[in-house]
Amino acid sequence: MARTNLNSEWPLRRRDAVPRLVGRHEDFLIVAALAGTVRDCWSMTTDGSHAYAMSGAMGAGAMVAYGLAMQQPKRRVLGLVGDADLLMNLGSLATIAATPADNLSILCVDNGMFAETGNQVSHTGLGADLEAIARGAGFRSTCTVREEAEMEEGAAMLRRPGLNFVLLKVGPEDAPDVQGALDASFCRQRFRTALLGHP
Amino acid sequence: MNTQTTTSAASRPWQEELYDVLKEFDVSHVAYVPDGGHRVLIDRALADPEVNAIPLTTEEEGVAMMAGVHLGGGRGVLLMQSSGSGNCINMLSLISGGRFPFLTLVTMRGEFGEGNPWQFPMGQATQAVLEAMGLHCIRADTAADIIPAARAAANQAYFAGGAVAVLMGQRLIGAKRFW
Known part of the structure; x- marks a missing residue:
């Protein structure tokens, strides 16, 4: 059965929109989860050493960011996750909202598909609304960025004290063609050394 | 009720001592999916202003959370029942691949005296599954075992960077009746 990705009409593109929404990325400790993000x-x-990027353990993104935020309450933590990573562990939204961190923003880059494996349409591309799910799970500060006019609000929300969820809807475009370190242990030690002064 | 879980009035119950061990190792995040065998630990963590006690919807969330706590320089423990170990399998890639220190206390089901047959498959596979994903398992089957086992596991995790599960057997926690 042919399935149309609802996101194919959306005007924003990830290569431009993600860095603009985040702004000065050094202001955050960043956890990124799965291929595109x-x-x-x-x-x-x-x-960068202020980011921990995971190319596996699908579904981990929000909770790794949450654990980091709970341990580092004076730092602003950004969980940068794809729609598929979040869909695999929707319960984590309920867990985070039940005992909220007040220094955590989740930025979900939603392209409505499993881009890494051949652009199969994902549940968000078929209608699942992750902002509504986050709100239903207990997030009070949420927004969806669908077009240029909504970028400013999304960028401001990422930096707002408290627990925030920003859903960025992007049309089809490959993630940046760059390669970083894949060794999870090297990245762990690099991150901790930068943050704590020791591995 | 398993009589081995009772202690003389003069000594502290092992459940209380077990929480004291976590405090001794400066554990400040306790994530859990509830289990009767963890009731005292959960209640004490919830009442402890120095500890974040975090209820999870599924155990793998706790695996990921513990990795985040370590990235931030802290110490945490995951409390779960043996049935939850199966929910953690792929998430343990993060612990093994990243060589994260990791401590989980697992109350066993599906073994000694189990009254609910639904618990047999996962309970009896728990140690094999956790070992297959790189965890070292330390069993504790009596009240005399559990405190040394917990202290040994915490040493391995927090000082040697190991990934360790303490399997708390049903001889220790008691077998639940379902009939």
Whole structure:
């Protein structure tokens, strides 16, 4: 059965919109989860040591960011996740909202498809609304950025104190063609050394 | 009720001592999917102003959260029942691949005296599954075992960077009746 990706009509593109929404990325500790957003992160930060990017353990993104935020309450934490990563662990939204971190923003880059595996349409491309799900899970500060006019509000929300969820709807475009470190242990030690002064 | 879980009035119950061990190791995040065998730990964590006690919808969330806590320089523990170990399998790629220190306390079901047959498959596969994903398992089957086992596991995790599960057997926690 042919299935149309609803997102194919949406005007924003990830290569432009993600770095503009995040702004000065050094202001955040960043956790990026799964293929597309990992490459967004590598590109935006030049594979920076203030980011921990995961190319596996699908579904981990929001909760790794949450654990980091709970342990580092004075830092602003950004969880940069794809729609597929979040869909795999929707319960994590309920967990995070139930005991909220007040220094965590989730930025979900939603292209409505599993781009890494051949652009199969994902549940969000078929109608699932992750902002509504986040709100239903207990997030009070949420927004969806669908077009240029909504970029400013989304960017401001990412930096707002509290627990925030920003859904960025993007049309089809490949994530940046860059490569960063894939060794999860090297990246762990690099991140901790930058943050804590020791691995 | 398993009589081995009772202690003399003079000594502290092992459940209380077990929480004290976590405090001794400066554990400040306790994530859990509830289980009767973890009731005391969960209640004490919830009442402890120095500890974030986090209820999870599924155990793998706790695996990911513990990795984030470590990235931030803290220590946490995941409390779960053996049935939850199966929910963690792929998420443990993060722990093994990233060589994250990791401590989980697992209350066993599906073994000694189990009264609910639904618990047999996962309970009896728990140790094999966790070991297959790179965790070291330490069993504790008596009240005399559990405190040394917990302390050994915490040492391995927090000082040697190991990934360790303490499997708390049903001889220790008691077998639940379902009939």
